[in-house]
Amino acid sequence: AQSVAQPEDQVNVAEGNPLTVKCTYSVSGNPYLFWYVQYPNRGLQFLLKYITGDNLVKGSYGFEAEFNKSQTSFHLKKPSALVSDSALYFCAVRDTTDSSYKLIFGSGTRLLVRP
Amino acid sequence: GAGVSQSPSNKVTEKGKDVELRCDPISGHTALYWYRQSLGQGLEFLIYFQGNSAPDKSGLPSDRFSAERTGGSVSTLTIQRTQQEDSAVYLCASSLERTQDYGYTFGSGTRLTVV
Numbered sequence: 320a321q322s323v324a325q326p327e328d329q330v331n332v333a334e335g336n337p338l339t340v341k342c343t344y345s346v347s348g349n350p351y352l353f354w355y356v357q358y359p360n361r362g363l364q365f366l367l368k369y370i371t372g373d374n375l376v377k378g379s380y381g382f383e384a385e386f387n388k389s390q391t392s393f394h395l396k397k398p399s400a401l402v403s404d405s406a407l408y409f410c411a412v413r414d415t416t417d418s419s420y421k422l423i424f425g426s427g428t429r430l431l432v433r434p
Numbered sequence: 435g436a437g438v439s440q441s442p443s444n445k446v447t448e449k450g451k452d453v454e455l456r457c458d459p460i461s462g463h464t465a466l467y468w469y470r471q472s473l474g475q476g477l478e479f480l481i482y483f484q485g486n487s488a489p490d491k492s493g494l495p496s497d498r499f500s501a502e503r504t505g506g507s508v509s510t511l512t513i514q515r516t517q518q519e520d521s522a523v524y525l526c527a528s529s530l531e532r533t534q535d536y537g538y539t540f541g542s543g544t545r546l547t548v549v
Contacts, residue, residue: 325476353537362438362525362542363477409476411537419482419490420529421467422538426476 321346321414325425332400332432340395340428342410351413352393353422354384358406366408369393380404400432436460438541440526446547447516455511455544459528466509467529467538468501472522480524483509516548 322345332338344350354366367378369386377383384395393410407429411422439458447453459466468480479493483503494500498516503509513520523545527538 323476355537355540360542363527363540365537365539368537411477420465421479421482421490423479424469424477 321350321412321417321423323410323412323423323425325408325410325428327428328426329429329431332430334402334432334434335399338397338400338404338430338432340408340410340430342393342395342425343391344393344410344412345391346412346414346416348414348416350393351415352384352386353411353413354378354382354393354395355409355411355424356406357409357427363409366395400430402432402434405430405432438526438528438539440524440541440544442544443542444545444547446549449518449548450515452512452514453516453546455513455524455546457509457511457526457528457541459507459509459526460539461507463528463530463539464506465529466503467527468509468511469525469527470522471525471543477525480511513546516546518548521546521548 324343352369355363356366357363367376369376374386382397407427409427410425413422441456466483469477471477481501482490485506486503498514501511523543525543527540529538
């Protein structure tokens, strides 16, 4: 069965510094990987995805993520954090062998960017 | 509609009562998913609809939970004899079945509180 691990409950960074939010996954087949962000009292918003091709994918708001097959990781990164990036971030995986196409989500990482 | 709409946005109910949560997906989206987000937890998959049928109900936590979808559009999640542990945010998402690699569009959720 597929699973996603986000080992950090919270990540704290200073504004202007680079940030990384970690994600590792486990699937039977090939993975489709996603990052979503949740702002307070809002629904989840799509940030970026990896389906195939270039291992470095770029998404909304200056975020990017790197797919590493050997380490089964898909860490979210941003070169320079903004206070407005403070939110809850979820990594998700879809196993291409799962006919229901469902996404399995990690437990979430709260990002706090201090001024 | 332009987005995924869920109602009510908040629901407080007494333990033992039944509740119905509604999801209006994006027009034309054939796939519909229900997830549950408990405090401090990630998103827990509940059920997947393809059109009006539910080929994957593996996430429903007990037989108190059921869901249906009519006309390939609106879906209702019903929780019978609610318990305090059912308190959570219930999220609905939809996607175009043929483009599963684009992930989902989520609604803003229904916050259920069982007292």
